[in-house]
Amino acid sequence: MTDPSPKGWRAFVAAMRSWRTASVALQSFASGLPLGLILIAIPDWMRSIGVDIKTVGLITLAQAPWSFKILWSPLMDRWSPPFLGRRRGWIAIAQVVLLALMLGLAGVGGHPDTPWVVGAFALAIAFAGATQDIAIDAYAVDVLRKEEHGVAVGARTALYRAAMILAGNLAIWAAASISWPLVLVGLALMFLPMLLVVARSPEPPEPAVAPKTIRQAVWLPFLGFLSRHRALEILAFVVCYKLADNLAGALVSPFLIDMGYGPTDRGFWRGWISTFGVVGGTFLGGALTPVLGMGRALWIFGFLQIASNVGYVFVADAGPDRWLMFSAVAVEAATTGLGTGAFFVMLLRLTQKRFSATQYALFSSLFGIPRIVSGPICGFLVDAVGWKAFFWFTIAMGIPGLLFLARFVPWGVREVEFEIEPPKREPISAAGLRRRAFFGGAGALVAAVLIVATLDALKAMRGKPEASFDLVAALGALARPDDVGSWTTVGGILVVGAAGALFAAAYAAARSGAGQDE
Numbered sequence: 001m002t003d004p005s006p007k008g009w010r011a012f013v014a015a016m017r018s019w020r021t022a023s024v025a026l027q028s029f030a031s032g033l034p035l036g037l038i039l040i041a042i043p044d045w046m047r048s049i050g051v052d053i054k055t056v057g058l059i060t061l062a063q064a065p066w067s068f069k070i071l072w073s074p075l076m077d078r079w080s081p082p083f084l085g086r087r088r089g090w091i092a093i094a095q096v097v098l099l100a101l102m103l104g105l106a107g108v109g110g111h112p113d114t115p116w117v118v119g120a121f122a123l124a125i126a127f128a129g130a131t132q133d134i135a136i137d138a139y140a141v142d143v144l145r146k147e148e149h150g151v152a153v154g155a156r157t158a159l160y161r162a163a164m165i166l167a168g169n170l171a172i173w174a175a176a177s178i179s180w181p182l183v184l185v186g187l188a189l190m191f192l193p194m195l196l197v198v199a200r201s202p203e204p205p206e207p208a209v210a211p212k213t214i215r216q217a218v219w220l221p222f223l224g225f226l227s228r229h230r231a232l233e234i235l236a237f238v239v240c241y242k243l244a245d246n247l248a249g250a251l252v253s254p255f256l257i258d259m260g261y262g263p264t265d266r267g268f269w270r271g272w273i274s275t276f277g278v279v280g281g282t283f284l285g286g287a288l289t290p291v292l293g294m295g296r297a298l299w300i301f302g303f304l305q306i307a308s309n310v311g312y313v314f315v316a317d318a319g320p321d322r323w324l325m326f327s328a329v330a331v332e333a334a335t336t337g338l339g340t341g342a343f344f345v346m347l348l349r350l351t352q353k354r355f356s357a358t359q360y361a362l363f364s365s366l367f368g369i370p371r372i373v374s375g376p377i378c379g380f381l382v383d384a385v386g387w388k389a390f391f392w393f394t395i396a397m398g399i400p401g402l403l404f405l406a407r408f409v410p411w412g413v414r415e416v417e418f419e420i421e422p423p424k425r426e427p428i429s430a431a432g433l434r435r436r437a438f439f440g441g442a443g444a445l446v447a448a449v450l451i452v453a454t455l456d457a458l459k460a461m462r463g464k465p466e467a468s469f470d471l472v473a474a475l476g477a478l479a480r481p482d483d484v485g486s487w488t489t490v491g492g493i494l495v496v497g498a499a500g501a502l503f504a505a506a507y508a509a510a511r512s513g514a515g516q517d518e
Contacts, residue, residue, distance in 0.1 A: 021148050023201035024140045025155035027091065030194040031136055032163025033187060034098060034129030038063050040168025042122050045180055046115055059115065062122035064488055065130040068495060073134045073361040074217035077354075078210060084198065086210060087139035087356075091198050094132035095191045101125045102188035106181045134357050137364070141348055141356035142204040150290045153344045154283030157337075161279055209354060221355035221362070222506035228418050231510070233407035234350070238366045241302065241343055241405070244398030245336050248309045248391060251378045252329075255312070255387055260320040273326060274333045281337020288338075289345045293414030297342040298405055305339040306398030308332045309391050316388040343367075350418055428512045433505045440504020445497035452489060453478050 043060055081089030105121040108114055144152050167187055175183045211217040225231060256270070289297040311328030318324055347367075351359045382390045409416045428436075453474040460470065481487045 018145075018148055020143050020145070020202055021152045021155065023197060024136075024144060024152050025159050026197045027136045027139070027194070027201070028156035029159040029163045030091075030095060030191065030197075031129070031133050032160040033167045033190060034125050034132070035063075035066070036164035036167030036169075037102075037171065037187065038122055038126050038129070040164070041171045041175075042118065044172050045175065046118065059119040059122055061488055062119060062126045065123070065126045066133070067365070067492070069130040069134050070358070070361045070365050070499075071495065072131070073357045074211075074214065074221070076131070076134055076138070076357040077221070078214055078217035080210060085203050086207065087135050087142055088198050088201055088203070090135035091132060091139065092195060094128050094135060095195050095198065097128040098125060098132065099188050099191040101128060102184050102191075106184035106188065134361055137360045138356035139201075141351045141360055142207070142353050143202060144348065146349065147290055149345045149348045150286035150288070150341065153286035153289075153341050153348070155286075157282040157286075157340070157344075158279045161275060165275070204353070211354070217355070217358065218502070219506065221352070221358040222502055223510050224352050224355055225350075225359060225362075226503075226507045226510035228350075230408040232507075233404050234418075235366065237401060237404035237408070238347075238363055240401035241298075242305075242336075242339065242367065243401055244306045244309060244394050245332075245339070247378055247394040247397055248312060248332065249336075251382060252312075255316075255382075256325065258387065259315060259325075261322075261325060265322060265325065269326065270329050273329050277330050277333025278337040278340070281334040282341040282344075283337070285338035285341025286345055287341070289342045294342065294346055294349070294416050295409040295413040298346065298409065298416075299402070299411055301335070301338040301342045302398070302402050302405065305335040306395055306402075308335040309395050309398075312391045313388055316391065346416065349416070428508050433509060436508045437501040437505035441497045441501025444500020444503075445493065447500075448493045448496040449475070449478065452493060 039060075042062075046059060076086075076090050080086040081093060083089050084092055101121060101124050105118065105125070108117050108121070140152060140156070171183050171187065174186075211220060228234065252270075256265070285297070285301055292300065308331045311324075311331050315321070315325050315328050347360065347363050351363065378390070381393060385393070453471055456477065457469050457471050457474040460474070478486070478489070481490050
């Protein structure tokens with residue numbers, strides 16, 4: 001049968017005119033508001049009124065729910081609110097909670113002597129914001145047609161970043177003139193039109209069947225993905241595809257300081273160039289992906305985003321040269337956006353609609369791993385080899401992502417088909433699954449402990465150049481958590497261990513064909 005859906009540029013025009021695309025993009029504006037407030041505005045607000053920097057640092061831990069949203073995403077696959085469907089209902093609930101919490105925060109905004117109350121509100125807003133993100137991402141997977149993915153990714157990125165700037169940088173500017181309580185009330189009221197958008201957004205034409213139990217909601221998303229052909233290579237690709245970008249971007253500001261650029265160049269101008277470059281590149285990358293084919297787009301944009309780091313090599317050689325630096329930043333930001341556009345189209349297509357909340361949260365968490373660990377590693381490398389060699393190293397680190405890409409979509413293949421792989425072994429027993437879960441969880445736990453301790457030891461070396469690398473001391477400190485930050489780290493390590501156990505058991509079950517009929 002001939003596929004009646006539009007192709008090429010006709011698909012692009014149709015996607016631009018689609019209410020499905022518009023509704024998903026507008027909901028992404030609501031996603032950016034709480035993150036901009038928590039990540040940018042509240043730390044600035046607290047410090048500007050004289051709150052101790054240690055307290056401000058602890059308040060920034062409120063962003064932790066975005067890193068741990070995988071923990072409660074299965075609940076949102078399992079249960080549906082009694083109104084607006086399985087996805088829009090959760091979006092509406094989260095937005096009503098965000099509206100109430102921001103109004104509550106406005107109520108204490110005139111009392112600078114209550115930073116811990118502000119911190120509690122910030123944590124609650126972050127939890128509601130992360131919940132909203134889970135539901136919005138799942139809704140995008142469920143409702144968008146294949147030919148709409150590219151345009152939707154670009155539009156979502158643009159509106160998401162616009163909302164972050166509004167709730168972050170512009171809120172700081174406005175609060176200096178009209179006070180934080182009024183700014184917070186204004187941000188809270190923005191959720192009223194967002195609720196109208198949610199109410200008018202279309203439901204998927206064929207809603208996926210929800211898991212019947214919590215066990216299914218947790219277990220089957222892993223089985224569903226790991227049953228795919230080349231599942232492990234795809235997971236490795238998700239982690240590695242943006243590795244060169246994450247490494248290069250981790251220390252760009254310190255690099256520009258060392259090269260002699262002033263705060264205006266590296267702050268104001270670089271900030272705007274990067275923002276427009278990434279947003280424009282993501283929109284273009286998403287729009288071109290259906291035209292080029294997802295396979296070709298991932299390859300072409302993958303090469304471009306790796307090669308763009310050469311610009312920083314030139315900057316390291318040339319010294320202070322404003323236009324060279326602006327050009328390097330613009331090219332790097334634009335190619336980063338191109339790769340991001342194609343990558344998120346792939347995630348939309350890779351995610352199964354029945355488990356879209358859990359699987360998309362898992363993929364986005366894996367995608368963020370290199371960004372989390374890049375800073376300390378890069379600082380150590382720069383100290384050892386210098387800036388020029390470091391940026392050549394980041395280019396080399398982009399190659400593994402392309403090697404994993406070649407495993408499931410060879411060069412020249414236009415599209416990617418994520419097929420279910422036939423069982424490769426006999427059904428596995430419950431005892432066998434428990435055994436694999438134990439060893440998988442233990443391995444993940446040990447790996448997480450060693451990685452975190454290594455990063456802490458590297459940080460200690462950076463802070464005290466005369467100190468030696470002391471992994472034992474870092475392991476000891478990790479075993480004796482004494483503040484909110486260290487307990488959060490321990491909690492994250494335990495989550496990694498649990499995920500490793502689940503992953504190992506699910507992989508063994510998927511290879512034996514389990515779960516394909518559930």
